[in-house]
Amino acid sequence: MRMSKWIIENGTFITMDESNPLVKGYLVVEDDKIVYVGEEAPEGSEQITDKVDGRRLLFMPGLVNTHGHAAMSLLRGYSDDQNLQVWLQDKMWPMEAKFTAADVKWGTALAVIEMLKSGTTAFVDMYDRMDEVAKVVEQAGLRGVLMRGAIGLCPPEVQKEKLAEAVSFAKDWRGAADGRITTMMSPHAPYTCPPAFIEQFVQAAHDLDLPMHTHMSETAAEVEQNVRDYGCRPVEHLDKLGMFSRPSFVAHGVHLTDEEIALLAERGVGVSHNPASNLKLASGVARVPELLRAGVTVSLGTDSAASNNNLDLFDEIRLAALIHKGAGFDPTVVPAAEALRMATVYGARTIGQGDKLGVLKPGMKADLIALDTDQPHFYPQSDMVSHLVYSASGRDVAHVWVDGRQVVKGGKCTLLDEERIKYEAQQCFERLLNG
Amino acid sequence: MRMSKWIIENGTFITMDESNPLVKGYLVVEDDKIVYVGEEAPEGSEQITDKVDGRRLLFMPGLVNTHGHAAMSLLRGYSDDQNLQVWLQDKMWPMEAKFTAADVKWGTALAVIEMLKSGTTAFVDMYDRMDEVAKVVEQAGLRGVLMRGAIGLCPPEVQKEKLAEAVSFAKDWRGAADGRITTMMSPHAPYTCPPAFIEQFVQAAHDLDLPMHTHMSETAAEVEQNVRDYGCRPVEHLDKLGMFSRPSFVAHGVHLTDEEIALLAERGVGVSHNPASNLKLASGVARVPELLRAGVTVSLGTDSAASNNNLDLFDEIRLAALIHKGAGFDPTVVPAAEALRMATVYGARTIGQGDKLGVLKPGMKADLIALDTDQPHFYPQSDMVSHLVYSASGRDVAHVWVDGRQVVKGGKCTLLDEERIKYEAQQCFERLLNG
Numbered sequence: 001m002r003m004s005k006w007i008i009e010n011g012t013f014i015t016m017d018e019s020n021p022l023v024k025g026y027l028v029v030e031d032d033k034i035v036y037v038g039e040e041a042p043e044g045s046e047q048i049t050d051k052v053d054g055r056r057l058l059f060m061p062g063l064v065n066t067h068g069h070a071a072m073s074l075l076r077g078y079s080d081d082q083n084l085q086v087w088l089q090d091k092m093w094p095m096e097a098k099f100t101a102a103d104v105k106w107g108t109a110l111a112v113i114e115m116l117k118s119g120t121t122a123f124v125d126m127y128d129r130m131d132e133v134a135k136v137v138e139q140a141g142l143r144g145v146l147m148r149g150a151i152g153l154c155p156p157e158v159q160k161e162k163l164a165e166a167v168s169f170a171k172d173w174r175g176a177a178d179g180r181i182t183t184m185m186s187p188h189a190p191y192t193c194p195p196a197f198i199e200q201f202v203q204a205a206h207d208l209d210l211p212m213h214t215h216m217s218e219t220a221a222e223v224e225q226n227v228r229d230y231g232c233r234p235v236e237h238l239d240k241l242g243m244f245s246r247p248s249f250v251a252h253g254v255h256l257t258d259e260e261i262a263l264l265a266e267r268g269v270g271v272s273h274n275p276a277s278n279l280k281l282a283s284g285v286a287r288v289p290e291l292l293r294a295g296v297t298v299s300l301g302t303d304s305a306a307s308n309n310n311l312d313l314f315d316e317i318r319l320a321a322l323i324h325k326g327a328g329f330d331p332t333v334v335p336a337a338e339a340l341r342m343a344t345v346y347g348a349r350t351i352g353q354g355d356k357l358g359v360l361k362p363g364m365k366a367d368l369i370a371l372d373t374d375q376p377h378f379y380p381q382s383d384m385v386s387h388l389v390y391s392a393s394g395r396d397v398a399h400v401w402v403d404g405r406q407v408v409k410g411g412k413c414t415l416l417d418e419e420r421i422k423y424e425a426q427q428c429f430e431r432l433l434n435g
Numbered sequence: 436m437r438m439s440k441w442i443i444e445n446g447t448f449i450t451m452d453e454s455n456p457l458v459k460g461y462l463v464v465e466d467d468k469i470v471y472v473g474e475e476a477p478e479g480s481e482q483i484t485d486k487v488d489g490r491r492l493l494f495m496p497g498l499v500n501t502h503g504h505a506a507m508s509l510l511r512g513y514s515d516d517q518n519l520q521v522w523l524q525d526k527m528w529p530m531e532a533k534f535t536a537a538d539v540k541w542g543t544a545l546a547v548i549e550m551l552k553s554g555t556t557a558f559v560d561m562y563d564r565m566d567e568v569a570k571v572v573e574q575a576g577l578r579g580v581l582m583r584g585a586i587g588l589c590p591p592e593v594q595k596e597k598l599a600e601a602v603s604f605a606k607d608w609r610g611a612a613d614g615r616i617t618t619m620m621s622p623h624a625p626y627t628c629p630p631a632f633i634e635q636f637v638q639a640a641h642d643l644d645l646p647m648h649t650h651m652s653e654t655a656a657e658v659e660q661n662v663r664d665y666g667c668r669p670v671e672h673l674d675k676l677g678m679f680s681r682p683s684f685v686a687h688g689v690h691l692t693d694e695e696i697a698l699l700a701e702r703g704v705g706v707s708h709n710p711a712s713n714l715k716l717a718s719g720v721a722r723v724p725e726l727l728r729a730g731v732t733v734s735l736g737t738d739s740a741a742s743n744n745n746l747d748l749f750d751e752i753r754l755a756a757l758i759h760k761g762a763g764f765d766p767t768v769v770p771a772a773e774a775l776r777m778a779t780v781y782g783a784r785t786i787g788q789g790d791k792l793g794v795l796k797p798g799m800k801a802d803l804i805a806l807d808t809d810q811p812h813f814y815p816q817s818d819m820v821s822h823l824v825y826s827a828s829g830r831d832v833a834h835v836w837v838d839g840r841q842v843v844k845g846g847k848c849t850l851l852d853e854e855r856i857k858y859e860a861q862q863c864f865e866r867l868l869n870g
Contacts, residue, residue: 076814077821081760081770114811220764279761280825309825310812318750323758325516326714329655335516376549377745379511379857380864386512390715390744395830422814429815 004404005030007045011054012373013037014384015360016061016344022384027059029366032178032403037360052399056374058384060340061358062121062367062402063313064347067213067251067272067301069127069149070111070136071104072096074429076305084219084281092306095432103428104129108136110425111311113413116142118312118394119369121402122347122357124272124301126186126213130169138177141407141415143367145351146173147186147213152197159197167204174210178403182351185246189215190234191222195241202242211247211352214238217260218252219283235260244269249350251301254278254286261287261294270297270350273342275319276310277303288324289333299350300343312394317343321389336389366404371396439839440465442480446489447808448472449819450795451496451779457819462494464801467613467838472795491809492833493819495775496793497556497802498748499782502648502686502707502736504562504584505571506534506542508549509864511740519654519716527741530867538863539564543571545860546746548848551577553747553829554804556837559707559736559786561621561648565604573612576842576850578802580786581608582621582648587632594632602639609645613838617786620681624650625669626657630676637677646682646787649673652695653687654718670695679704684785686736689713689721696722696729705732705785708777710754711745712738723759724768734785735778747829752778756824771824801839806831 006029013023015037026045028036036042072092079091099107104127115123121142125133126149137144148166152159170183185205187193193201205212217223217234226234235256238244244263249270256264264271273286291298300316302308321339325331348358356365373381377391400408407414441464448458450472461480463471471477507527514526534542539562550558557578560568565583572579583601587594605618620640622628628636640647652658652669661669670691673679679698684705691699699706708721726733735751737743756774760766783793791800808816812826835843842849 073811074815076812076826077818080818080821080825081756081767083766087766110811110814117811276757279757280766282760282764282766284764285761305812305826309821312812312828315753319757321516322711322714322754323761325717326720326758327762329717329719331518331522331715331717332516374857376508376545376552376853376857377511377740377747379545380509380861382864382868383512383515386515386744390515391511391740393747393828393830395828418811422809422811426815429817433817 004050005048006050006052007048008052008054008059012058012384013360014058014060014340014388016341017359017361020361027360029401029404032365034360034364034366035362037362054370056372057370057398058373058388059360059368059370060388061344061360062369062400063119063343064299064351064358065115065120065123065302065311065313066249066299066347066350067124067126067274067303068111068311069304070123070125070133071099071107071127072304072306073111073114073311074103074107074425074432076309078306080309087281098432098435099129101129101132103432104132105136106421106424106428108133109140109416109421111305112136112140112142113416113418113421114311116140116400116408116413117397117411118314119371119397119400120311120313121367121369121400122351122353124213124351134173134176134181137181139415140413141405142402143180145182145184147184149186149188150193150197150201151188152193163200163204166201167208170208170210180403184211184213186213189222190237191225195230198238198241198243202246205246212243213248214243214250216250216253217255218278220255223255233257233260235263239263239267247352249297249299251303252278252283252286253291254284256287256291258290261290261296264291265294265296270299272299272301272350273320274301274303275316275323277307279319279323281307285323285327288320289328289330292334292338297346297349298342299347313343314392314394317389336386339389340385367402369397370399372398439485440483441485441487442483443487443489443494447493447819448795449493449495449775449823451776452794452796455796462795464836464839467800469795469799469801470797472797489805491807492805493808493823494795494803494805495823496779496795497804497835497837498554498778499734499786499793500550500555500558500737500746500748501684501734501782501785502559502561502709502738503546503746504739505546505558505560505568506539506562507531507739507741508546508746509538509542509860509867511744513741515744522716533867533870534564536564536567538867539567540571541856541859541863543568544575544851544856546740547571547575547577548851548853548856549746551575551835551843551848552832552846553749554806554832554835555746555748556802556804556835557782557786557788557792559648569608569611569616572616574850575848576840577837578615580617580619582619584621584623585628585632585636586623587628598635598639601636602643605643605645615838617788619646619648621648624657625672626660630665633673633676633678637681640681647678648683649678649685651685651688652690653713655690658690668692668695670698674698674702682787684732684734686738687713687718687721688726689719691722691726693725696725696731699726700729700731705734707734707736707785708755709736709738710751710758712742714754714758716742720758720762723755724763724765727769727773732781732784733777734782748778749827749829752824771821774824775820802837804832805834807833
């Protein structure tokens with residue numbers, strides 16, 4: 001472990017700490033942790049030689065992206081404005097079937113530099129060839145919550161292979177990269193996994209003591225199919241299969257009844273809200289105000305760059321704050337501070353790291369980002385939480401630290417070769433297109 | 436008039452010219468006009484000494500923001516997540532009542548630097564103390580479509596003053612700043628202007644041969660009120676008052692019946708779609724796919740920074756492409772290219788300058804912007820129209836030219852003192868807050 005101590009001076013800190021939300025002053029990091037946040041210079045601070053000048057910068061916790069498929073950034077812009085079936089079956093699946101390990105590696109790396117530069121310090125990734133993803137995370141310096149997502153519409157021996165792969169990946173990589181990598185068990189979705197296959201994942205999650213994640217109720221059609229096939233809606237279905245007996249969260253949750261929302265709240269199941277993807281694929285508008293009101297932990301995900309088409313979580317924050325007002329004719333729902341919590345505090349809680357991430361206060365991991373607020377869209381400098389939600393963009397992020405280590409400096413990744421990654425990703429895409 | 440000739444070499448141009456949409460090559464500007472766009476170097480190009488290296492840049496027409504109130508950027512973040520009446524009556528109006536000429540000047544300047552830096556080269560502004568706005572536009576080098584917006588809920592003598600002010604402003608400033616300033620006549624809205632007052636504006640517009648602009652059908656409540664007060668909905672009401680006998684366009688148009696959409700199309704009335712503002716104030720989701728299908732010219736506006744809260748038109752482009760898919764459960768509506776046309780070609784047409792702006796081709800004004808596309812969110816470099824709509828942000832804009840003159844260079848305004856403007860805007864806000 002590196003040993004280091006450094007200080008941010010004269011900064012403005014949106015801490016996300018309810019008891020101390022806005023601090024103008026100092027933050028001290030020792031090794032991987034925050035040890036001080038306050039208005040006054042801490043004792044002995046004059047002996048800290050490693051200083052960051054915080055003027056003209058706004059600091060906040062690193063963002064947590066709770067749903068995505070990083071490698072699919074290779075397919076950004078490859079298919080837009082199409083019906084879901086055309087998009088998925090005619091465009092995505094044939095291209096993904098051609099993905100090699102190199103494609104997953106460079107596609108993930110492309111996604112990771114985009115996420116890092118726009119302020120995301122932890123991301124959930126569900127894909128295959130996850131060893132490649134884990135290696136990128138290890139090198140990039142950010143946090144990854146990684147899982148081999150398994151579709152079960154295949155012969156029993158292939159199902160078995162996938163489960164074995166999911167289990168060995170989850171065991172091999174849990175706690176890797178100084179704990180920056182955690183793992184989960186993830187059957188892809190109720191409509192792509194037979195019940196027995198889901199139960200095998202639940203059992204494995206119990207055996208390994210791991211949390212679970214899946215897609216759920218993204219479209220009205222899959223909910224109807226669930227009712228047809230299994231005689232109940234997806235929440236009840238997954239609950240019966242035991243999934244919610246594990247710490248777990250679902251992606252999308254667009255089509256939910258009041259009863260389903262109540263059951264999710266009762267079971268402590270989180271929902272990763274993916275507003276851009278849900279809009280772009282015309283899945284609908286999730287019932288976020290109702291979920292929040294019921295006490296469900298709602299976090300934010302970008303989904304993949306193939307259905308978004310960017311991985312800037314500030315875009316999702318703004319969409320989350322805007323669309324539920326318009327859709328429900330109520331301008332008071334999802335206020336700015338709540339949208340920001342979804343991307344920080346609630347995101348950290350969703351991935352089971354609410355005790356370590358999402359808030360700037362002593363004892364928490366030093367995962368933080370700094371935005372250049374000396375730009376017209378941050379003026380007048382009044383309610384900075386409002387500006388972060390309604391005006392900011394990931395392009396405003398200047399610096400990013402994870403575990404106390406600077407991974408983005410002046411807008412550039414410090415540990416990754418951005419030029420190489422852009423070049424290789426382009427080559428991968430062209431090979432997939434012509435291959 | 437300055438005499439100059441310069442060339443962009445090795446650029447990628449999204450021209451918005453249907454017959455020649457994507458050009459990789461050259462663009463030549465002579466004085467205020469584009470004189471060449473093509474793959475091959477034009478004859479005699481070696482003699483042009485003033486060259487722009489177009490590599491790693493994507494060029495497109497400057498964006499047209501067709502609805503806003505620039506000076507209100509002083510109130511960015513001053514009131515969010517409130518019911519419309521609280522926002523307007525308890526927050527906006529009392530602060531605006533305190534606005535001095537200096538507030539309008541610095542508020543507008545703040546808005547203008549934000550717009551310029553994010554790629555907007557022409558904007559519609561409806562406010563008062565418009566001389567201050569016009570002077571900022573003159574200096575800033577961009578285009579302004581300016582009008583004194585008049586609320587008619589006041590005694591006849593005040594009405595008369597406002598009309599006289601609107602008329603004299605429109606006469607004094609039309610064609611000013613080398614034609615960069617045009618003017619319109621603008622009663623504020625049917626619900627804030629008695630019919631006779633609107634008719635006086637229509638008459639003045641006829642007399643001066645000017646187009647017209649107003650707010651219309653932003654909220655369900657104002658439509659209901661219109662029906663109660665005048666026995667018909669706003670479109671029919673304004674049509675009866677003669678407004679649509681002038682070239683005209685309305686802001687918002689959220690609550691429209693099929694019949695109203697048909698009448699707008701028949702009369703050639705444009706609609707400025709303001710998605711962020713409509714969502715944030717919970718007004719609803721405009722029927723944009725139906726408007727486009729009916730042949731109505733739909734453009735994009737930010738509205739003011741008090742209800743958005745930014746003036747980045749790329750945000751509106753993305754919202755326009757996303758929200759109608761989700762709201763209508765149809766992923767094929769408002770495809771990327773159409774959303775981009777709304778901010779360029781249709782915007783230019785809306786302000787009556789479709790013959791001069793919105794397309795990069797010989798004979799058009801040299802109003803163009805360059806985005807730095809050497810960033811991860813533009814990779815793989817495949818469908819750049821998709822990337823502009825679904826991935827780009829105004830922060831990606833590196834250079835901006837209006838009338839062939841560079842007004843933003845490397846992300847900095849060339850003709851305005853940004854530091855001074857941010858400082859003065861902050862002072863104005865604090866004085867308003869404490870005054």
